Amino acid sequence: MGELPVSKTVAKREARIAEILACAEKHFSIKGFHGAGISGIAADCGISVGHLYHYFGSKDELIQAVVKLEMRRQDESIAAFENLSPENLRIEMAELTNAIFSTDEEPFRTVLNFEILAEAQRNPDVAEILQQQDKQMRLRFVSILRRAGIDDPETRTELIFTIFSGLSARALRHPQQERAALLEVIKDVILKILGDKPVTSGAACA
Amino acid sequence: MGELPVSKTVAKREARIAEILACAEKHFSIKGFHGAGISGIAADCGISVGHLYHYFGSKDELIQAVVKLEMRRQDESIAAFENLSPENLRIEMAELTNAIFSTDEEPFRTVLNFEILAEAQRNPDVAEILQQQDKQMRLRFVSILRRAGIDDPETRTELIFTIFSGLSARALRHPQQERAALLEVIKDVILKILGDKPVTSGAACA
DNA sequence: CAAAATAGAATGAATGCTCTATCTAATGAC
DNA sequence: GTCATTAGATAGAGCATTCATTCTATTTTG
Numbered sequence: 483m484g485e486l487p488v489s490k491t492v493a494k495r496e497a498r499i500a501e502i503l504a505c506a507e508k509h510f511s512i513k514g515f516h517g518a519g520i521s522g523i524a525a526d527c528g529i530s531v532g533h534l535y536h537y538f539g540s541k542d543e544l545i546q547a548v549v550k551l552e553m554r555r556q557d558e559s560i561a562a563f564e565n566l567s568p569e570n571l572r573i574e575m576a577e578l579t580n581a582i583f584s585t586d587e588e589p590f591r592t593v594l595n596f597e598i599l600a601e602a603q604r605n606p607d608v609a610e611i612l613q614q615q616d617k618q619m620r621l622r623f624v625s626i627l628r629r630a631g632i633d634d635p636e637t638r639t640e641l642i643f644t645i646f647s648g649l650s651a652r653a654l655r656h657p658q659q660e661r662a663a664l665l666e667v668i669k670d671v672i673l674k675i676l677g678d679k680p681v682t683s684g685a686a687c688a
Numbered sequence: 689m690g691e692l693p694v695s696k697t698v699a700k701r702e703a704r705i706a707e708i709l710a711c712a713e714k715h716f717s718i719k720g721f722h723g724a725g726i727s728g729i730a731a732d733c734g735i736s737v738g739h740l741y742h743y744f745g746s747k748d749e750l751i752q753a754v755v756k757l758e759m760r761r762q763d764e765s766i767a768a769f770e771n772l773s774p775e776n777l778r779i780e781m782a783e784l785t786n787a788i789f790s791t792d793e794e795p796f797r798t799v800l801n802f803e804i805l806a807e808a809q810r811n812p813d814v815a816e817i818l819q820q821q822d823k824q825m826r827l828r829f830v831s832i833l834r835r836a837g838i839d840d841p842e843t844r845t846e847l848i849f850t851i852f853s854g855l856s857a858r859a860l861r862h863p864q865q866e867r868a869a870l871l872e873v874i875k876d877v878i879l880k881i882l883g884d885k886p887v888t889s890g891a892a893c894a
Numbered sequence: 895c896a897a898a899a900t901a902g903a904a905t906g907a908a909t910g911c912t913c914t915a916t917c918t919a920a921t922g923a924c
Numbered sequence: 925g926t927c928a929t930t931a932g933a934t935a936g937a938g939c940a941t942t943c944a945t946t947c948t949a950t951t952t953t954g
Binding site: 495498529530531532533536 | 933936
């Protein structure tokens with residue numbers, strides 16, 4: 483049901499590509515983009531080096547594909563907030579804050595994230611992917627806030643993205659942090675940002 | 689004046705080490721810890737490979753020394769806030785926010801920062817340095833806030849560190865951002881966090 | 895003279911990538 | 925339906941290069 487009539491070979495090809503990407507992501511996460519080698523990736527997913535090069539023309543191409551995959555995943559985690567009532571939006575955002583700060587499988591906090599940010603500073607192609615995908619995420623989130631009737635959504639989006647980015651860095655730099663207390667404060671901040679009052683200091687406390 | 693009577697050779701040795709560290713930092717920033725090679729670093733600072741190994745026993749040692757150097761620099765940029773009057777503290781903090789978000793030579797935003805965060809996830813020695821130095825910075829900043837008579841300094845320190853970390857990530861992901869507007873809002877947030885009111889939402893607007 | 899500083903060749907492993915060869919499966923002709 | 929042709933999938937050896945590291949030899953300096 484709902485299956486498009488893709489030829490068997492095409493389907494197999496796509497499955498293989500997905501498999502390679504998963505292996506590559508794992509290796510890149512563990513050893514870094516430059517630390518991981520093509521031969522290791524190929525070996526780990528049970529194919530030959532030549533075969534891998536049949537699907538990806540260069541290591542750079544593979545890196546970029548993995549970056550795109552990760553960024554798309556982040557975008558999807560934002561898309562999940564579309565079509566929520568303003569009330570549920572606030573609840574779910576608080577939930578996401580929780581997830582980012584406490585679990586290890588959260589898209590915002592993937593191991594690859596800092597690797598990507600570092601790589602973007604020296605690889606223009608990666609920077610382009612990063613920035614273009616961030617733009618899409620921003621536009622998506624802005625329109626979510628706008629639909630929820632929230633004022634000045636651009637600034638609030640930037641504020642929230644800043645805090646989320648910062649949280650994952652803090653989790654690395656201060657892992658023993660007693661999280662429960664800080665979490666409550668951060669959630670408060672997020673909810674306050676999601677309020678429909680202007681974000682400037684005077685007005686927020688008016 | 690104030691010079692300790694270090695022997696000439698010791699002084700020369702330290703100068704050489706500093707020179708190597710500067711070259712290594714440059715190469716690591718441009719090509720990453722794993723992308724940069726010992727031979728390139730040695731060549732760039734005009735010494736032989738063997739000579740470099742005379743000062744640093746391994747590449748890992750060199751990496752850790754560079755990480756320590758960068759972290760110490762960040763710590764110093766916080767130490768600069770010690771012994772300020774509460775009034776000046778607020779002013780200088782707003783200034784720092786400005787600097788982090790707009791310039792490229794700001795210690796918090798060094799190219800190496802994300803490289804270090806990525807490396808810390810796979811190299812326990814680097815993680816240890818990162819976390820230990822972060823602890824020192826936290827304690828320093830907490831005591832600064834405490835001396836300024838600010839309530840619950842631990843939470844406020846964590847909040848501010850989170851925002852600063854997030855800002856440098858945002859600068860990479862959204863470089864075309866119109867910064868002036870956001871900057872004003874962020875500065876307001878920082879100043880509000882530095883206020884002596886409790887940080888919880890209800891009380892802050894009481 | 896002895897100890898530290900320095901150079902640079904040499905080592906062996908690992909790197910990204912290419913090349914050729916085989917094998918499998920889809921397609922077309924009759 | 926059956927055989928021939930072709931296109932894609934796959935393997936793995938091989939290439940040149942670079943890597944981190946070590947070794948030995950030479951120069952400089954205290």
